[in-house]
Amino acid sequence: MTARQRADRLAGLAFVAPAALTVAGLALYPGLWVLWLSLQQRIPIFGITRFVGLEHYAFLGSDPRFWNAVRVTLVFTGASVALELVLGLVVALALQRQQVGRRLALSLLLLAWALPSVVTAKLFEWLYHPSAGLVNVLLGGRAFNWLGDPSLALPGLIVADVWRTMPFVALLCYARLLTIPPEVYEAARVDGAGRLATLTSVTLPLVRPILLVALLFRTLDALRAFDLMYVLTGGGPAGTTETLTVYAYRSLFQTLQLGFGAAIGVVIFAIVMAIAAGYLRALRREGLAA
Amino acid sequence: MRAGLRAADVLVLVVLAAWATPFFWQVRTSLTPDAELLATARALPERPTLIHYRAVVERSVMPRALGNSLAVASLTTLVALALGLPAAYGIARLPVPGKGLLLLAVVGSTAFPQIATVSPLYLLLRALGLRDTWTALVLANTSFALPLLIWLLAGFIREIPLEVEEAAFLDGAGRVRSLRSVVLPLIAPGVASAALLTFLAAWNEFLFAYTFTATEASRTVPVALALFPGVFEVPWGDIAAASILASVPPIVIVVGMQRWLVRGLVAGAMKG
Numbered sequence: 001m002t003a004r005q006r007a008d009r010l011a012g013l014a015f016v017a018p019a020a021l022t023v024a025g026l027a028l029y030p031g032l033w034v035l036w037l038s039l040q041q042r043i044p045i046f047g048i049t050r051f052v053g054l055e056h057y058a059f060l061g062s063d064p065r066f067w068n069a070v071r072v073t074l075v076f077t078g079a080s081v082a083l084e085l086v087l088g089l090v091v092a093l094a095l096q097r098q099q100v101g102r103r104l105a106l107s108l109l110l111l112a113w114a115l116p117s118v119v120t121a122k123l124f125e126w127l128y129h130p131s132a133g134l135v136n137v138l139l140g141g142r143a144f145n146w147l148g149d150p151s152l153a154l155p156g157l158i159v160a161d162v163w164r165t166m167p168f169v170a171l172l173c174y175a176r177l178l179t180i181p182p183e184v185y186e187a188a189r190v191d192g193a194g195r196l197a198t199l200t201s202v203t204l205p206l207v208r209p210i211l212l213v214a215l216l217f218r219t220l221d222a223l224r225a226f227d228l229m230y231v232l233t234g235g236g237p238a239g240t241t242e243t244l245t246v247y248a249y250r251s252l253f254q255t256l257q258l259g260f261g262a263a264i265g266v267v268i269f270a271i272v273m274a275i276a277a278g279y280l281r282a283l284r285r286e287g288l289a290a
Numbered sequence: 291m292r293a294g295l296r297a298a299d300v301l302v303l304v305v306l307a308a309w310a311t312p313f314f315w316q317v318r319t320s321l322t323p324d325a326e327l328l329a330t331a332r333a334l335p336e337r338p339t340l341i342h343y344r345a346v347v348e349r350s351v352m353p354r355a356l357g358n359s360l361a362v363a364s365l366t367t368l369v370a371l372a373l374g375l376p377a378a379y380g381i382a383r384l385p386v387p388g389k390g391l392l393l394l395a396v397v398g399s400t401a402f403p404q405i406a407t408v409s410p411l412y413l414l415l416r417a418l419g420l421r422d423t424w425t426a427l428v429l430a431n432t433s434f435a436l437p438l439l440i441w442l443l444a445g446f447i448r449e450i451p452l453e454v455e456e457a458a459f460l461d462g463a464g465r466v467r468s469l470r471s472v473v474l475p476l477i478a479p480g481v482a483s484a485a486l487l488t489f490l491a492a493w494n495e496f497l498f499a500y501t502f503t504a505t506e507a508s509r510t511v512p513v514a515l516a517l518f519p520g521v522f523e524v525p526w527g528d529i530a531a532a533s534i535l536a537s538v539p540p541i542v543i544v545v546g547m548q549r550w551l552v553r554g555l556v557a558g559a560m561k562g
Binding site: 007009022034097100103104105108110111114120121129220223231245248262265266273276 | 466490
């Protein structure tokens with residue numbers, strides 16, 4: 001090892017250590033600590049801390065509120081992500097043909113994505129107002145109680161989430177479309193391919209990999225979503241919008257059962273990691289991820 | 291043909307403007323006097339007013355919250371860059387022991403759900419006596435921002451040819467000087483977009499801020515907005531004004547600095 005190589009190894013350690021220690025101390029360590037926490041009964045206001053093993057997990061197995069939250073989380077994730085991907089792709093394809101006003105179009109598109117999710121929640125709370133909300137007015141003066149009706153609250157929440165995150169998918173697809181060289185379309189035209197044939201056999205196969213990436217990002221984010229439902233519906237009415245994250249938060253900081261709430265957090269953790277691993281395997285098959 | 295394309299362009303703009311309607315509607319609400327709030331049929335208020343903005347600025351915690359958010363988001367961006375830039379350089383250029391494992395940890399931690407780490411972090415920050423301080427939020431946000439930041443910056447640094455740096459080494463420059471005066475100027479646009487994404491995420495962050503703050507001493511904008519008080523009825527006009535104020539920095543970033551932001555976002559997704 002030359003002097004320079006030795007110096008580089010030292011420099012490498014010195015450069016990486018501060019960031020690595022920060023992430024280790026404030027993300028990885030809490031990530032392990034939560035596992036330990038979930039094995040305890042810990043209720044700070046009564047000064048209770050005792051080891052209970054897997055009791056919380058056993059309880060969750062027969063807890064109807066937990067299974068309802070699992071169902072709500074899956075419905076929310078499935079519906080939001082599916083709508084976002086379809087709409088996002090359509091918008092990206094429209095933007096690809098845009099000749100004038102692309103900057104303005106992108107600004108209008110990204111507006112919804114840029115806002116804090118709490119702002120989105122406040123926007124939609126007012127739009128869904130039973131008597132003065134714009135949504136009911138546009139529906140011809142209906143009086144739907146969007147956020148108070150157990151059958152409407154979850155669809156209402158999904159619409160708000162799609163509004164917020166579709167632009168992200170559209171932007172990713174649009175960026176991919178921009179990198180397709182015009183010659184590819186020229187060749188398709190020479191071969192006599194119509195619009196539909198060009199879309200299905202040229203454009204879509206080229207966008208497919210980035211759609212998978214968007215699918216991964218959006219699925220993980222939707223599973224972890226918290227702000228929007230916590231502020232917009234608070235999990236109500238009657239638990240119809242209570243996702244796992246909201247159930248976990250209420251257990252942690254409202255009923256102050258730190259151990260039990262941690263166990264729900266660990267379940268979310270496990271679901272997210274399992275799905276991430278599955279997707280990564282699929283992406284690797286596509287030759288995308290390293 | 292040409293006219294047809296024009297019509298399509300206009301259609302796309304109209305549809306996207308319609309998509310942004312919920313925001314524009316909130317702008318309208320923020321300018322509408324209370325007496326007119328229930329008259330939704332009009333597109334614009336009959337007597338527009340700034341009364342809600344005055345109420346928010348003079349009689350709510352929003353000014354304080356805006357200051358807190360500005361401080362927390364700026365400090366998060368600075369700290370994350372100060373820690374992330376050398377780390378990215380180390381990962382891209384230097385023989386760091388255990389690099390593979392390190393990269394795995396970086397990528398893996400981006401998938402961590404905040405809701406899982408929020409309770410241990412709460413206990414940790416409380417034990418350190420940092421509850422209800424800017425420091426707590428800056429630390430938590432930084433740890434969350436670092437993985438993506440390092441990932442992005444390392445990608446930008448790898449794009450620089452090694453020969454560019456070799457020239458500096460021949461002149462006797464060390465790694466630190468090379469990073470500062472050769473690499474940094476070359477990746478400045480990339481650093482800018484990564485910084486904007488970090489600022490945006492810290493400005494919008496809710497769960498940590500909601501959990502680790504207790505008073506207006508450190509409550510950020512999203513928390514103040516979520517807790518916006520109403521005495522007898524919901525003050526929709528005031529809430530609208532407060533949410534518009536909360537949206538100004540993100541909108542400036544996205545609209546004004548679109549190119550840099552889009553570059554960072556796309557680079558992150560392509561590499562991620």
